[in-house]
Amino acid sequence: MEHDSISKITPEIIHLAEMSRNAGIIEQELFTKYDVKRGLRDLNGKGVLAGLTNISDVRASKVVNGEQIPIHGDLFYRGYNVKDLVSGFTNDDRFGFEEVTYLLLFDKLPNKEELASFSRLLGEYRTLPTSFVRDIIMKAPSKDMMNTLARSVLTLYSYDDRADDTSIPNVLRQCLQLISLFPLLSIYGYNAYKHYHDGASFFIHSPKPELSTAETILHILRPDSRYTPLEAKILDIALVLHMEHGGGNNSSFTTHVVTSSMTDTYSVIAAAIGSLKGPRHGGANIKVVGMFEDMMSELSDWEDEEEVSAYLARLLNKEAFDHAGLIYGVGHAVYSKSDPRAVIFKSFVEKLSVEKGLEKEFALYSLVERLAPEVIAKERKIYKGVSINVDFYSGFVYKMLNLPYELYTPIFAIARISGWSAHRLEELANNGKIIRPAYKPIHEDLRYKELDKRK
Secondary structure, three states, X not given: OOHHHOOOOOHHHHHHHXXXXXXXXXXXXXXXXXXXXXXXXXXXOOEOOOOOOOOEEEEEEEEEOOEEEEEEEEEEEOOEEHHHHHHHHHHOOOOOHHHHHHHHHHOOOOOHHHHHHHHHHHHHHOOOOXXXXXXXXXOOOOOOHHHHHHHHHHHHHHHOOOOOOOOHHHHHHHHHHHHHHHHHHHHHHHXXXXXXXXXXXXXXXXXXXXXXXXXXXXXXXXXXXXXXXXXXXXXXXXXXXXXOOOOOOHHHHHHHHHHOOOXXXXXXXXXXHHHHHOOOOOOHHHHHHHHHHHHHHHOOOOOOHHHHHHHHHHHHOOOOOOOOOOOOOEOOOOOOOOOHHHHHHHHHHHHHHHHHOOHHHHHHHHHHHHHHHHHHHHHOXXXXXXXXXXXXXXXXXXXXXXXXXXXXXXXXXXXXHHHHHHHHHHHHHHOOOOOOOOOOOOOOOOOOOOHHHOO
């Protein structure tokens, strides 16, 4: 097969695909008949209990007089409310990603000496193998940075003499190295892509071990390595808010599932990256930015509530933007009254919008935040309340930081690798069985037919 024909969809493939689609369709009423929780969640968004975790907790409801009612959401890391964690390190004017990573991995907040030692260790690990950039990242650069990141992670297996050792000390070492290297793998991959596909200048800034993870991202991404303190601090907060979200989120659950097979760390993290790549998980903030760009071009008055509401209704009716029938950044599988990450983020986002002179854009985001739930309630039958989620503002922040779209989801991965690492170590520590849920077969038994008797 010639290279040019690899991605070609032929009429034969279209025909076979239609057969495959029809073979895969299951009557919707059967899910109700057999009490199957699609997506491992019920209609109210409550997840099926599939495991136990000591890492984080997502709270969106409480029981009052025997009835479960929605509440404003809270997120806890190792028992600490994320609101308190963010307030703690921001009030002390320090970066939080390294501190909270320590908390997730070791179930305790570090003291000054422990935090300094841990940050120094991460800085020392922030070095790629000799010629890795030339031999791996610069060859066959992908247009999708999550693909590049996964490929790089899998390739690091070949550089590890103890790649298949699943003892806790070795896996911790591997996880710490990956946490340190994710910014380099993501941004160097992006630089290679921009050079080979768009003809941009190719540059590689070496990391500085004394910089925080947020500072490292901005240092190695920007041609002049310059950034303001506020930019670095808000990016750091974004990393903390994205680094973990309960064991049931798709990529963390993937981490548990693949770890339970006792495969190597690189394969586990690559699988988690593949999960996060999907637009239903990590790619939503790109859609939010695109939606707002379309909205701003369509609206004649960004402050006109009726005009904004009409646009949102057109989104739901598949008449605007990508015609998917969605208002991106609004709604969540668990939260109904509020996503605590979005609540925490909003005040810092407003500060950055002032620094960037984008107060009008921020006002439009705030207006949509208020109007979208009302429009959805009018247009759709909903089983629980809806509110904005963390993706609603994170894309706006990344845009204000002049981060390229291609890196939005990799930055999510740079944060979430801390949570994945904690979940991998938790699964290994408990030495559980391989995870294998049940699927009920619904096909009737058939008699085999000889080839010449088939129609």
